[in-house]
Amino acid sequence: MKAKIGIDAGHGGASSGTYSVKTTADGLFEKDFTLELALLVEKKLLANGFSVVMSRREDKNPGTVSERAKKMAAEKVDFALSIHFNGFGSESANGTEVFVPHGETAAKIEAALFEKLGGFFRVRVPFARSNSFFDRNKTFDKKLNLKTEKFDTVSAEKDYFGFIRTCWESGISADLLEICFLTNEKDFAVYSENREEIADEIAKSIVEAFGEKYIFEKAEEIPRALPRIRHKYDVIN
Numbered sequence: 001m002k003a004k005i006g007i008d009a010g011h012g013g014a015s016s017g018t019y020s021v022k023t024t025a026d027g028l029f030e031k032d033f034t035l036e037l038a039l040l041v042e043k044k045l046l047a048n049g050f051s052v053v054m055s056r057r058e059d060k061n062p063g064t065v066s067e068r069a070k071k072m073a074a075e076k077v078d079f080a081l082s083i084h085f086n087g088f089g090s091e092s093a094n095g096t097e098v099f100v101p102h103g104e105t106a107a108k109i110e111a112a113l114f115e116k117l118g119g120f121f122r123v124r125v126p127f128a129r130s131n132s133f134f135d136r137n138k139t140f141d142k143k144l145n146l147k148t149e150k151f152d153t154v155s156a157e158k159d160y161f162g163f164i165r166t167c168w169e170s171g172i173s174a175d176l177l178e179i180c181f182l183t184n185e186k187d188f189a190v191y192s193e194n195r196e197e198i199a200d201e202i203a204k205s206i207v208e209a210f211g212e213k214y215i216f217e218k219a220e221e222i223p224r225a226l227p228r229i230r231h232k233y234d235v236i237n
């Protein structure tokens with residue numbers, strides 16, 4: 001029996017997340033990109049014989065981040081991944097980030113994500129990081145030991161990000177992945193050009209961490225063919 005993976009497409013419905021360099025033109029927000037990528041990663045994992053629990057499969061908000069995590073816990077997933085994209089007022093901010101629970105020691109998936117996503121984006125810190133629940137700005141970088149595939153430091157702090165915090169408290173190993181900055185021209189272009197490859201790398205990181213050989217299978221539906229919903233929001237930036 002292969003592993004069961006939880007995939008959370010960040011935001012949804014009224015929670016649109018960040019905007020992109022093209023939002024004023026195409027009306028697409030972070031919530032659209034997270035859903036598109038989550039559906040692609042799901043396809044890839046299913047093609048590899050894994051089972052997948054999705055937090056949402058449409059443009060709806062399925063609940064708070066804790067509720068999403070509780071669903072993953074109720075489904076007893078072996079690992080949960082929350083997919084997000086970053087945005088920042090300054091267009092210069094770029095790169096990929098992985099947030100892991102403070103208590104996490106195993107780093108197999110994260111080491112793979114850094115290596116594989118590093119082929120597309122700048123790895124913002126060569127560590128996985130988590131923020132303190134008590135001080136959002138206090139960031140803990142957890143050094144990866146690539147030999148042991150474990151984190152060198154483990155903190156007892158509570159995690160800031162509700163998804164990984166609730167997963168961890170429910171005994172589920174989880175990551176929150178900020179793929180890249182939609183507000184950065186280059187990141188946006190690289191992501192737009194390589195959606196399927198990036199989905200493959202994420203799925204491959206998970207599949208191989210569970211000791212299976214990754215099977216590449218081209219998505220029947222290419223990402224650009226996924227339905228595009230135009231939104232009527234006023235974009236303030």
Ligand SMILES: [Zn+2]
Nearest residue numbers: 010017084085
């Ligand atoms: Zn987000």
